[in-house]
Amino acid sequence: MAYKALLLDGVDAVCGEILKERGFEVTDKGKIPPDELESIIGDYDAMVVRSATKVTADLLAKAKNLRVVGRAGVGVDNIDLDAATRSGVLVMNTPDGNTISTAEHTCGLILAVSRNIAAAVASLKEGRWDRKKYLGTEVHGKTLGVIGLGKIGSNVAARMKSFGMNVIGYDPFTTHERADEMGVKMMEIDDILAQADYLTVHTPLTDQTRGLISLKNAGKIKQGMFLINCARGGIFEEKDLPELIDRNIIKGAALDVYSQEPPSEEVAEILKHPGIVCTPHLGASTQEAQGKVAEQIAAQIADAIEQKGFEGSINGKSIALSTNKEVQPFLELAERFGRLLSQIAPRHINELSITYSGTCARHSQVITDSLLSGFLKGSVDDVVNLINARFHAESRGLKLSETQSKEPQTYSDLITVDLGSSADYRKLSATPFGDGDYRIVSIDGFSIEINLEGEIIIYRNIDQPGMLAATSGALAQRDINIASLSLGRDLKNAQAITAFTVDTKLDDTDLEYIDDIDGVNVVKYISL
Numbered sequence: 242m243a244y245k246a247l248l249l250d251g252v253d254a255v256c257g258e259i260l261k262e263r264g265f266e267v268t269d270k271g272k273i274p275p276d277e278l279e280s281i282i283g284d285y286d287a288m289v290v291r292s293a294t295k296v297t298a299d300l301l302a303k304a305k306n307l308r309v310v311g312r313a314g315v316g317v318d319n320i321d322l323d324a325a326t327r328s329g330v331l332v333m334n335t336p337d338g339n340t341i342s343t344a345e346h347t348c349g350l351i352l353a354v355s356r357n358i359a360a361a362v363a364s365l366k367e368g369r370w371d372r373k374k375y376l377g378t379e380v381h382g383k384t385l386g387v388i389g390l391g392k393i394g395s396n397v398a399a400r401m402k403s404f405g406m407n408v409i410g411y412d413p414f415t416t417h418e419r420a421d422e423m424g425v426k427m428m429e430i431d432d433i434l435a436q437a438d439y440l441t442v443h444t445p446l447t448d449q450t451r452g453l454i455s456l457k458n459a460g461k462i463k464q465g466m467f468l469i470n471c472a473r474g475g476i477f478e479e480k481d482l483p484e485l486i487d488r489n490i491i492k493g494a495a496l497d498v499y500s501q502e503p504p505s506e507e508v509a510e511i512l513k514h515p516g517i518v519c520t521p522h523l524g525a526s527t528q529e530a531q532g533k534v535a536e537q538i539a540a541q542i543a544d545a546i547e548q549k550g551f552e553g554s555i556n557g558k559s560i561a562l563s564t565n566k567e568v569q570p571f572l573e574l575a576e577r578f579g580r581l582l583s584q585i586a587p588r589h590i591n592e593l594s595i596t597y598s599g600t601c602a603r604h605s606q607v608i609t610d611s612l613l614s615g616f617l618k619g620s621v622d623d624v625v626n627l628i629n630a631r632f633h634a635e636s637r638g639l640k641l642s643e644t645q646s647k648e649p650q651t652y653s654d655l656i657t658v659d660l661g662s663s664a665d666y667r668k669l670s671a672t673p674f675g676d677g678d679y680r681i682v683s684i685d686g687f688s689i690e691i692n693l694e695g696e697i698i699i700y701r702n703i704d705q706p707g708m709l710a711a712t713s714g715a716l717a718q719r720d721i722n723i724a725s726l727s728l729g730r731d732l733k734n735a736q737a738i739t740a741f742t743v744d745t746k747l748d749d750t751d752l753e754y755i756d757d758i759d760g761v762n763v764v765k766y767i768s769l
C-alpha cells in the first residue's frame with residue numbers, strides 16, 4: 242500500500258511531484274483550519290509544512306500513522322518537537338534551501354529602511370512628490386552589527402561588505418577563525434549595541450535572544466541605529482519600537498517576522514508607524530528558495546520512510562545512525578535482546594546496566610536506544626522507536642548506565658545487561674553470530690547459546706541424570722516440538738541453566754507442567 246503524504250501551507254508543487262514519483266499518494270490541502278487538519282491527519286504517514294501550520298501536541302496525538310513531519314524551510318518553532326519525539330515522529334527540515342533568498346531579503350530591507358523606499362513609493366502613488374521628506378542615509382562606511390553568524394548572517398555580512406559596510410558580529414557558537422574568514426570582527430553583544438549603525442539578527446528565538454532590543458536596554462543602544470529582523474519575531478520587543486523611534490533612540494526598523502503571524506491587532510497598529518518597514522514573512526518567498534526546499538524535503542521524506550537516509554533530521558540522531566552498515570546488526574540484536582529482557586526482568590525494574598565490548602562500544606548510544614525500544618515495546622501504548630525510546634524510559638523512571646569495557650572477551654562483540662539483584666536471571670550477554678543470527682551466549686556466568694527468535698523456555702535445574710528427559714517428555718506430552726536445546730553447567734555446584742526453543746506458543750498450563758518437574762525452577766517463557 243502506498244504511503245500517504247499531506248502537503249500544507251502552499252509548499253511548492255514540485256514537492257508533491259517528487260513524492261508521487263517515489264510512490265506516495267499525495268494530498269495538497271494548502272491552507273486548512275486546525276480542526277479540519279485534526280480530523281484528517283490520522284490518515285497520513287507524512288506531512289509537509291512551512292511556518293504557518295502549528296504542529297501541536299494535540300494534532301500529533303491524533304496523527305496515529307504519522308512517521309515524518311517535513312519542514313520545507315529552516316525554523317521548526319511551529320512544531321512541538323518534544324511531542325513529536327514522544328510520539329516517535331521524525332521531524333526534518335531543509336537547513337540551507339532558503340539561505341540566499343533570506344540573506345537577499347535582509348539586504349533589501351537594510352536598503353529600504355535607509356532610503357525610505359516603502360514610504361516614498363506609497364507617497365508617490367498617492368500623488369505626492371515628497372523629495373525632501375525622504376532624505377535617506379548611505380550604508381557605505383557604516384557599521385553593521387550581525388547577531389548570529391550562521392548561514393544567513395554570514396551571507397548578509399558578505400553582501401553588505403560589498404556595499405562598503407564594516408561588519409561586526411556576535412555568535413557564541415562561531416569560532417574567531419570562522420569570523421576572520423568572513424571578515425567579521427567578533428565582539429561582545431553590548432559592544433555591538435554600542436557601536437553598530439545597523440543591527441540585523443539571524444538567530445532562532447531563544448531565551449537568550451528574546452527581547453534583545455527593548456525600551457529596557459535603550460541606554461545601551463547607539464543613537465540613530467537601524468534595526469532589521471528577518472529571523473524570528475520577538476527578538477526585538479515589537480511594542481517598544483514606536484517609542485524607540487519617536488525618542489530618536491533608533492532611526493527605523495525593518496521587520497519581516499512577528500511574534501504572532503499574522504500580527505495581532507496591537508502589532509498591526511504599530512506597523513503603521515512611518516519609521517517601520519514591514520513585509521509579511523517573505524524572506525524565503527522566492528521561486529528559487531521554494532523550489533529548493535520543496536525538492537529537498539520531498540527527497541528527504543521519501544529517503545527516511547524507505548530507511549535510505551535521514552538528512553535534515555532534527556530529533557532523529559539515532560535513526561540517522563541506523564543506516565550505518567557497521568551498526569545495523571547490533572540494532573537488530575539489541576532490539577530482540579531488549580524484548581527478551583523485558584519478559585524476564587523483575588517487575589518495577591528501575592535500572593538497566595549495559596556494558597559494551599568490541600566494535601559495538603563505538604555505537605553504544607544508538608544500540609542502547611534500540612535495546613530500550615525492544616525492552617519497552619508492549620509496556621507503552623504508543624509506538625516506541627529509536628526516536629522516543631529514551632524519553633519513554635525516562636518517563637517511567639528507568640535509569641540507564643552504559644559502560645564500554647576493554648576487558649578481553651570470548652566474543653569479539655558483546656552486549657551484557659545487568660537487570661539488578663532482584664532479577665531471577667540477572668546478567669545476560671548477547672552477540673551477533675552472522676547474518677540474521679543473534680544469540681544469548683551467557684546467563685549469570687553459565688555459557689549457553691539461545692537464538693533470539695521464536696518461542697524460548699529458560700529454567701534453572703539441578704544438574705543430575707534424567708532432567709532433560711523429564712522436561713522434553715513433558716513438552717512431548719503437551720504436543721510441543723523442540724526446535725533447539727542448549728545447556729550451561731556449573732559442575733562444582735551441580736547447577737545448570739537450560740534453554741529450549743520450541744515450535745509452538747505456550748500457555749500457562751504448559752509452563753506449570755514444566756515447573757512441576759522436580760529439580761526444575763525459575764521457568765521463564767519468552768516469545769519473540
Ligand SMILES: NC(=O)c1ccc[n+]([C@@H]2O[C@H](COP(=O)([O-])OP(=O)(O)OC[C@H]3O[C@@H](n4cnc5c(N)ncnc54)[C@H](O)[C@@H]3O)[C@@H](O)[C@H]2O)c1
Nearest residue numbers: 316343389391392393412414443444445449471472524525
Ligand atoms: N524570514 C524568513 O523567511 C526566514 C527564512 C529562513 C530562516 N529564517 C530564520 O533565520 C534564522 C537564522 O537562520 P539560519 O539558516 O542562518 O540558521 P543557522 O542555524 O545557520 O544560524 C543561526 C546562528 O545563530 C547563532 N546563535 C544561536 N543563539 C545565539 C545567540 N544567543 N546569540 C548569537 N547567536 C546565536 C548560532 O550559533 C548560528 O550560527 C532562524 O531563526 C530561521 O528560522 C527566517
Ligand SMILES: O=C(O)[C@H](O)COP(=O)(O)O
Nearest residue numbers: 291292293314315316525
Ligand atoms: O524558517 C524559515 O525557513 C523561514 O521563516 C521561512 O518560513 P516560510 O517557509 O513560512 O516562508
